[in-house]
Structures are given as structure tokens and as C-alpha cells.
Amino acid sequence: MIDDAHNALPQYVIDLRAWISDWYDHAFKVGFVRPPFMLDEAIADRLEGYFKAGLTPVEGAIAFFGTVH
Template sequence: MLESIAECETADHSMNVAELHNWIESWYRHSVAVGYIQPMYVMDNFTAVRLENYFRWGLTPSECADVMFGTLH
């Protein structure tokens, strides 16, 4: 039984990592497309943590880009 639980948690973690990776790729493509960043953007650790938090909070990649780089009113 414990092996099954551990296997499920590992599978969930792997899926979350894959989803996060795809989400960040979408964020990057959107950010470049609208001119927020230039290709070959190098992400620092602080930005990576922010992105992961926005992903966990349910923002879309484009919403996240707007929050991070958009003009404040």
C-alpha cells in the first residue's frame, strides 16, 4: 500500500513539474511576443519562484506576464 501511495505522489509531482515547465514556456513565448522581454532572457531564482507561485495560484501565462511586466496604472 505504501508503495502505491509513493508512486502516486511521484507521478503527481512529475506531472506538476511537466505542467509548470509547459506553463513557463507559454509565459516566455507570450512575454517575447508582446515585447516584455527579448529572446535569450536569463531568468534568476527570484523570478523562477515568482513564476511557480503564479502558476500555483492559477494565473494564465499571459496574465502572469502582464502582472510581472505590464504598466501599473
């Protein structure tokens, strides 16, 4: 089945959504988050910044949840 709404999205949005999904999978796997995790606009903007900077989802999870020195 073809998802017309999904296919109408720009490739950037598709890639960003996949990146955030991988980010969440890793964050859950290592215990950074537990369901339900609410993705609000501030979190989404921060994650998009990590995506734009070229971080991997694993690096993004470490940056997001890491200790600030």
C-alpha cells in the same frame, strides 16, 4: 523517441515548465522580453507563484511586467 529524464519528472514540474514556456512565448510576442532572457531562481519562484495561483501564462506576463500602482 522517449525522453526518460522528462518522463521521470512529476506531473507538476512538467505542467509548470509548459506554463513558463507559454509565459515566455507570450512575453516575447508582445515585446516584454528579448533573447537572451535569463531565468534565475527569484524569477522562477515568482512565476511558480503565479502558476500556483491559477493565472494563465498571459495573465502571469501581465502581472510580472505590469506597472505597480
